[in-house]
Amino acid sequence: MKPKKATRSLTRRDALKLTAAGFGGAALSSTGTLVAAESAQPFGAEFPMLDSLATGEWWAKAPAAGPRRQNPQAQARATQPPPMDVQRKDVVAFAIYTHQNGVLKMTAQLYPLKPDEPREARLEVKGEDGKWQEIARSPVLYPGWSAHIRVEKWDATKNVPYRVRHGKEAAFEGLIRRDPVDKDxxxxxxxxxxxxxxxxxxxxxxxxxxxxxxxxxxxxxxxxxxxxxxxxxxxxxxxxxxxxxxxxxxxxxxxxxxxxxxxxxxxxxxxxxxxxxxxxxxxxxxxxxxxxxxxxxxxxxxxxxxxxxxxxxxxxxxxxxxxxxxxxxxxxxxxxxxxxxxxxxxxxxxxxxxxxxxxxxxxxxxxxxxxxxxxxxxxxxxxxxxxxxxxxxxxxxxxxxxxxxxxxxxxxxxxxxxxxxxxxxxxxxxxxxxxxxxxxxxxxxxxxxxxxxxxxxxxxxxxxxxxxxxxxxxxxxxxxxxxxxxxxxxxxxxxxxxxxxxxxxxxxxxxxxxxxxxxxxxxxxxxxxxxxxxxxxxxxxxxxxxxxxxxxxxxxxxxxxxxxxxxxxxxxxxxxDGRKVQGYLPELLFEDAKDPVVQVIAEMSGEVLYTVRARGNRFQPRVYAPGKYTVKVGAYKPDKQSLAGLEAKEQTAAGSRTVKLF
The missing domain is CATH 3.60.21.70 (Alkaline phosphatase D (PhoD))
Structure with missing residues (x-):
């Protein structure tokens, strides 16, 4: 029996995003539906071996035997991949994620799905009341059987238990960790x-x-x-x-x-x-x-x-x-x-x-x-x-x-x-x-x-x-x-x-x-x-x-x-930065900022020597050749204050300059 085509209702905008992101095996219909064209050879007849264990009538295939070895003990260790046909409650294999700037991105990897199974994964999180709540859904893409979930306005200050679900009984659970900004x-x-x-x-x-x-x-x-x-x-x-x-x-x-x-x-x-x-x-x-x-x-x-x-x-x-x-x-x-x-x-x-x-x-x-x-x-x-x-x-x-x-x-x-x-x-x-x-x-x-x-x-x-x-x-x-x-x-x-x-x-x-x-x-x-x-x-x-x-x-x-x-x-x-230090610029004293960003530029060449975040409210810029330098400072980028014409001195006691960022 050939696998049936599975459809997932999406807006045309969403489908175009998936196509632009390189999600192969997807076609956009005239009605704005993403059609998973589950062909037996999704990469063409020239490449029947590509992903063969997870395409076509995959459930009827067995992994090829691994390379034979002279050592019987080594041969006894199976070199075959795991079977793709699992109990349907285990069909969500695993998930990986990152989050940054209020955006959670998670990939759920599923085992290959059978023709009559839904082509959709759901993300649920557990609230403080202990109840699970669905917050996102995503199509399961073919070939590859991965689902890609994006959640905007993610609160990175809390640990959040999650589970990825498929169908009525399959689930994979984990924890979305908070961003550990307070850890040293x-x-x-x-x-x-x-x-x-x-x-x-x-x-x-x-x-x-x-x-x-x-x-x-x-x-x-x-x-x-x-x-x-x-x-x-x-x-x-x-x-x-x-x-x-x-x-x-x-x-x-x-x-x-x-x-x-x-x-x-x-x-x-x-x-x-x-x-x-x-x-x-x-x-x-x-x-x-x-x-x-x-x-x-x-x-x-x-x-x-x-x-x-x-x-x-x-x-x-x-x-x-x-x-x-x-x-x-x-x-x-x-x-x-x-x-x-x-x-x-x-x-x-x-x-x-x-x-x-x-x-x-x-x-x-x-x-x-x-x-x-x-x-x-x-x-x-x-x-x-x-x-x-x-x-x-x-x-x-x-x-x-x-x-x-x-x-x-x-x-x-x-x-x-x-x-x-x-x-x-x-x-x-x-x-x-x-x-x-x-x-x-x-x-x-x-x-x-x-x-x-x-x-x-x-x-x-x-x-x-x-x-x-x-x-x-x-x-x-x-x-x-x-x-x-x-x-x-x-x-x-x-x-x-x-x-x-x-x-x-x-x-x-x-x-x-x-x-x-x-x-x-x-x-x-x-x-x-x-x-x-x-x-x-x-x-x-x-x-x-x-x-x-x-x-x-x-x-x-x-x-x-x-x-x-x-x-x-x-x-x-x-x-x-292991270059040999040849001198120092005046020490910078920051009146209204802590841990500022400092950038040092050689004025003759225009080269940025380094851009680093200082520790505390003092920083002594070092340089690697005599000459004049510009120092730029800021809270996140070196864009708030600029000090030009600073001359390098051989000793660290090169004077000081007070800097205000705000």
């Missing part, structure tokens, strides 16, 4: 790379995270490696992590494997036709890419600029403020140039370099993109807007350096990997300069190897700190930090238990100072693969950031001794 320490969990070759739940991670109770979750990418079966893989991921996602804001950003790629250079949305995709672009249909993105990222705050890239692929880069910490959420794959055809091939594939005689400068060509002009502008504007926040951090999929020596196997050395964001080098440096201007840190995943580094731009240590989380489950691809001479670099970390810290250049010529790394002792042993996750603590009153790195099978009750050797690492917020 805001904690984000940093996670990525959730191998689908190890199926089943993740109780050891969930129990630790429940105990550590982060305020927000960040899944940087590769939530699933099911490649052509995103809905099944996404539901699998949701089952594994829903017990922590249901009760706190969750940031999910898809990476290459989520959209079915081995690697991804988005090239502004063009079509990729080369095996391995190093030519740049996306190889699967736009509708599939947009489905993945809406399932994972629609619940983020609205995009800063929602204009799609080429061929109608949607974007999601944005910002989220939680408890006074402002997170810039980037798409560091979507606009990036692909290497094939642009630079000479110097390895077994276009994106791998193994020629030790090559000059990194020869591949840093004019016109190559990393974040793209749109995201660079967003980042520049974000550094100067401190509305509602005291500290800042940048989130993206992968690292702005190649902090890896061994790839795949313990003895397979690779000089440079162009999949990392250490290439192209010039836009990499521009990005780090912007992050530095806000004294922000960078958090990411993707590399399968946990590292904390301090970036160098013009000199070692002059850039921001960055933390790459370990793979949650690392059965896909091992990586190691292992200098060829097996020696520490200059300026090693004093007292570190790790032998190879200090200043190094990666294979792309980028300067990095290695603070800590978590090499896997044995990639074939589940307990020695260096699986795990990161926690980052933002201490607002002290203006400090603490990086923590937790093994998957650790016991958080044991405290810091359970972390990977080399962590925790504590840094001051202002250390994210």
């Amino acid at each position: 320490e805001i904690v984000i969990a940093n996670m990525s790379c959730n191998s689908s070759r190890t199926a089943g739940l993740r109780p050891e991670i969930i129990e630790n995270l429940k105990l550590q109770d982060p305020d927000v979750l960040f899944f940087a990418g590769d939530q699933t490696y099911r490649h052509t079966e995103h809905t099944a893989g996404w539901i699998e991921f949701g089952l594994q992590f829903r017990d922590i996602m249901k009760d706190r804001p969750t940031i999910c950003t898809p990476d290459d494997h989520d959209v079915g790629h081995p690697n991804l250079w988005g090239e502004n949305g063009r079509l990729s036709t080369l095996k391995g995709n190093a030519d740049g672009g996306y190889m699967f249909p736009v509708e599939y890419v947009n489905q993945v993105q809406r399932q994972q990222s629609w619940s983020l705050p609205d995009p800063v600029d929602p204009t799609p890239v080429e061929r109608g692929i949607t974007v999601y880069y944005t910002r989220l403020i939680v408890g006074g910490v402002d997170f810039a959420i980037l798409e560091d794959r979507k606009f990036k140039s692909g290497p094939a055809g642009k630079i000479p091939q110097m390895g077994p594939r276009p994106d791998h370099i193994n020629d030790p005689s090559y000059d990194p400068k020869t591949i840093d060509l004019p016109g190559l993109q990393l974040l793209g002009e749109r995201q660079e502008k967003f980042l520049r504007d974000w550094t100067q807007d401190w509305t509602g926040c005291e500290m800042k951090a940048v989130l993206s999929q992968t690292a702005f350096c190649g902090a890896v020596h061994m790839h795949g196997k313990r003895d397979e050395r690779l000089l440079a990997d162009l999949d990392c964001n250490g290439w192209p080098q010039t836009p990499r440096n521009r990005t780090l300069e912007e992050i530095r201007r806000a004294w922000a840190v960078h958090l990411c995943g993707d590399q399968h190897l946990a590292v904390t580094v301090k970036h160098g731009i013009a000199e070692f240590g002059d850039g921001p700190y960055a933390f790459t989380s370990p793979a949650l489950v690392n059965t896909i691809y091992g990586r190691w930090w292992h200098p060829l001479d097996e020696q520490p670099g200059p300026n090693p970390v004093p007292g570190s238990p790790l032998p190879w810290t200090g200043d190094f250049k990666d294979g792309l010529g980028n300067r990095i100072s290695m603070m800590a790394y978590a090499n896997p002792p044995d990639i074939s042993d589940e307990k020695q693969r260096a699986d795990g996750y990161g926690l980052v603590r933002f201490q607002k009153s002290k203006r400090k950031i603490i990086f923590e790195c937790w093994p998957r099978f650790s016991d958080a009750k044991q405290g810091n001794k359970a972390q990977f050797p080399g962590w925790p690492i504590t840094v001051d917020m202002d250390q994210n």
